[in-house]
Amino acid sequence: MADNVDVVEGCRLPVLRKNQEHEDEWPLAEILSVKEVSSRKLYYVHYIDFNKRLDEWVTLDRLDLKKLQFPKKEAKTPTKNGLPGSRPSSPERERKSLDLNVQTTTTTTATAPSRGKTLPAPKRKAEPPAPLAPQVSPAPPVPSLPSSAEASQAAVYPAARESTTFKSREDHEQLTSLTTNGTAARRLIPPQPGRKRKANCGGTDEVWKSTLSNVGVVLNQDSQDSSDGIPTAPRMTGSLVSDRSHDDIVTRMKNIECIELGRHRLKPWYFSPYPQELTSLPILYLCEFCLKYVKSLKCLQRHLTKCNLRHPPGNEIYRKGTISFFEIDGRKNKTYSQNLCLIAKCFLDHKTLYYDTDPFLFYVMTEYDSKGFHIVGYFSKEKESTEDYNVACILTLPPYQRRGYGKLLIEFSYELSKVEGKTGTPEKPLSDLGLLSYRSYWSQTILEILMDLKPDNGERPQITINEISEITSVKKEDVISTLQYLNLINYYKGQYILTLSEEIVDGHEKAMQKRHLRIDPKCLHFTPKDWSKRGKW
């Protein structure tokens, strides 16, 4: 067995994890960080092709060292000393791709592996000069880079070329390291220089398209992040960022181990910028009602003697049964809004906390019991959206997930849009869970309408997409994509028709039976404000 010094940031190897059936599986993973706790090494692994939320610290015995791939051929030199927070030199990407271009004979495709984020700078033995790594965050301990170098390309190029010969992801678990390398890594880290990436992705995406056409996935070429250069600051509108901001290795790793909120203990999924001194705690304690973060149970007890909130500090605009919604102005109630964002960031990968909360309203859904109104989930919404967004971020807290609350939140957001007389759509990018939830909501909403259509004096019932959009406040594009996803649109005898298959109808009826939680528009007490007339938000 190899000496464990060899396992450094950037290495890839199969790592043992339990799947949902509690069976062992050995997906390929990438080492993002190494730390030593009581003389035992821990490795932060990202399972390639799995969502980041499953990343975790593992012990050495879970690594399959036999299949270890080094980030570069001659990565014998240990990069660094295993300091906590050490990380691969991901920011080196730009220089890397430059180098690649220079040294490579296979020209354009070579840049695709830009993910070789762990590549050390070729020809550079020492720490990279700061200017070359502008996106490195100054905060965490400076990582030492894998120093030796020259060779990294060799490992990367094959992978890059492999990426075009993509294998379907179903069998990725058995993939040899070489074949998956390309795509996996590529997904992991979007290449930085936008143009190049576009050019290169074109090729691979096409392959994907043909491969994946059965599930109707189309890769949209122009995602919002494909601009040029390094972002200095994210755009000012919206609350989500594209993957670009995740270049920083710090934000790619969870930093909070556990959060205690009310009667729940939550395991965060992603990085959240809580005060850095609190990230080393085993448990971060939050006040259930004001969401204030404190370092210890003692502090929380003390805080609770002073905090008399028993509900979110906003106006209750909806109540039916035990479910209530509170509206909170991100400008007027900054502390709460920020605290809410901090905990939400733990579960939303693409949420950005770069800017203040002023332009947002927060709608917090609570469930009442004798202790008070407990937060279940929330969504935020821009006071003025230039792009018809009616939701910026939306989250059901993990303990409440998979119980219909997410759909309830979504339904509520569309009820608000109905009051406003607008159609709306959630801000992009969607997360995987977000996509599933929205698709599910859209499908049920649209099917509900279609099934309720009654024959109009003998004529076959018909409806336009615009009508569906108006009735539901779902944006037209989302209606179309849902109809497509459900495969309802067919071309028949010279015109488009909507067809309802038996399975669809049955499935829908079954699903609706299970959907107990619904928003009752009569219980909504909401007057939209015209924020454009109120000066600044």
Added chain:
Amino acid sequence: MSKLSFRARALDASKPLPVFRCEDLPDLHEYASINRAVPQMPTGMEKEEESEHHLQRAISAQQVYGEKRDNMVIPVPEAESNIPYYDSLYPGEFKMPKQLIHIQPFSLDTEQPDYDLDSDDEAFVLKLKKKMEISLLQFEEMIDRLEKGSGQQSVSLPEAKLLLKEDDELIKEVFEYWSRKRKSSKAQSLIPSVKQEKRDGSSTNDPYVAFRRRTEKMQTRKNRKNDEASYEKMLKLRRDLSRAVTILEMIKRREKSKRELLHLTLEIIEKRNGMADYGGEVMAEVLAERALVRPQIIPLVPLTNQYRHQDHTDLKDYKSKPEKCEVPRQKRKYEKKQKALPLSAGGAHHPSLFNAKDLNQYDFPSSDDEPYSQMLSGSSEAEEENDPDGVYAFRRRAGCQYHAVRQDSLGSWPWCSPSEGSLSQPRFRYSLTSLTVPRRCLGLARRRVGRGGRVLLDRAHSDLDPVYQELSPERQDLPPSPPPPPPVCERVPPLSTDTTPERPLDRHWHTDLTHLLLSIKACRWRHFRPRTLPLSQLDNAHPLFRRMSRRTKPPTTQPAPRSCPRGGRGINQPPVQVLTAEQFQHHQEQLSLMKKQQLEQAQQHHPPLSGVTLDQASAQLAASALVTADQLLALKSKDELPPGGAVNGVLSPSGVYKASHLSSSASPSPAAPAPSPSALLPSSTASTAPHSNNGTAPHSGSAPHSNSIRVGALVPGKRLHSSRTLPSMGPSALKLSHCQKPKAPTPAPTAALSLGPRENHDQEKGTLNSLSENTVAMEVT
């Protein structure tokens, strides 16, 4: 026809789509291949994540089974919901309110400390509790203050003592504990908070920095407009704030003075106590003595307000002629005394230190300076009684620019001698002059136009003066008039023009004066020019008025000195009807106000500067006097003058003041050089003003000292920079001139009334008498 070759139309969102059940369309599958015509929609996910294993699995499962199966859901890290101590942690119950919860804005801001004490703190506090009194909350509050008081640098112990209100000992203990804890803590602050952005922007990429302020707001045009407006608002705000600062500073000074006064009073009381002056007799004596020695009011209000006080005192000084001046002054003092005395007289036997007088003294002016304003208003009443020339008082106007004296234009007036570079026109030469009222001969004098259209008489001394005086028609009625003051008149003739000896003021004259004034006032009323009546009403108007308006029609060069009966007292009763009582009242108010302000101005500056600035009124006058019709046209085209419609608005013909403006401004003939708008300062300013014309002759001392003569001072016209000041005049001045324009060719009625004759060279001598009448009359009102 091949179905495949058929190209489907794009999906139209506004086109109705029939809804079928699949079982109704058995042949549907034959058409299925065309479906790709429908554009595929993006999912809205990041590409990289879209292909993630669990998502794809879930999507496939959903499509296959129509719903998710439990093992096909996307796995997430686990969460627990069984905190055992939850119930004890969140004690008590919260009853759901019946109504929807509404939060009052800012009701959430509690005064509770943000700092939450931890176990270490608790141990410390418990230990400390044995020694001194401290509660957990109090400890938290202290730490909270210390934390919030320190930024990068911790507060020091002395600072901490300022921050905290607890006992020094307690502070010391807590402070030491706190600084130890803070030093050992890695964190910036013991109250954990999200990292803030750094000002230099270096924190752009720090992932722990969050909630940055949106500094660069997206600019829309709308906002830009707002910016301009708000910029102006900010400017205004700054002005207002600085004004407030000034006011506060003045208040500070005032209060300081009050304190001083209080101390002084206290001292006096103590002294009186020491000498057993319980009845205030000694005090009264001293006061009386002081009043005799130096009639000076100690200014209550220091510095900034000083000029007001001074002018008040100077006013008094002037108003009471030296030998008389104690009388009113003492009277004032005694008035106070008299209020006080009855009380103190009664209480003279008992040893009370406080009499009413003392109480009065403690009744300091609060914010309104009440006594002071009372004094002012009192004096202004007195002015109306005794001091007849408030009309032409210099008054600063808002929006007017005042220029400094132009030293270089010395002597460019028509009456100056050629040696001063002027024309020395014959119409301004000295000639033998006598006045109608009072009838007497003045000796050699020349007349010229002063500010506000007043006619000034410059007298020259000559050896023949005694002879001239013999010429007075009413010599026998007059008291022996004193010779003109030598210091003034002995000056080089051209320079001596700046003094106008007035009526000699001796006792006899003084008693007579009120009578005289009354009659003059009666006559003066004719100078008021009522608002021009429409022609239709003219017939009903007063005969005089009708005459006037008639006269305007023919371009007459004929002087009408005698035709306007104004001279002899009792010759013509004043047509009172022309002027309403209100107008008169208003006029009087104006007069007093103007005079006051003029006095202020005069006192505010050093004597040589007294004429530095022009008030708007004189600027208007100057403009109207200087600008000919042609110039006006040119000006009009330059400045955006409203067409003559503003005439009435500008010319509020409510009083002599305006009327005289009119009269002089109507007079300029295009050919003649502009009459110089020089001003006769009211003689009340004699103490400071007489030398303003000519810096070489310092007379300030002499004037007040002469008993028999009051020296009237001229603010020389040269201070007005003739036509050059025009551009800088406010639009209103130009407006005024503009509206005068139509009248320029013909002597306006008022011109005919008051000043018209002066413009007639031929008649100069013949009209002198009436002129002098005018002079007196105008000065008086």
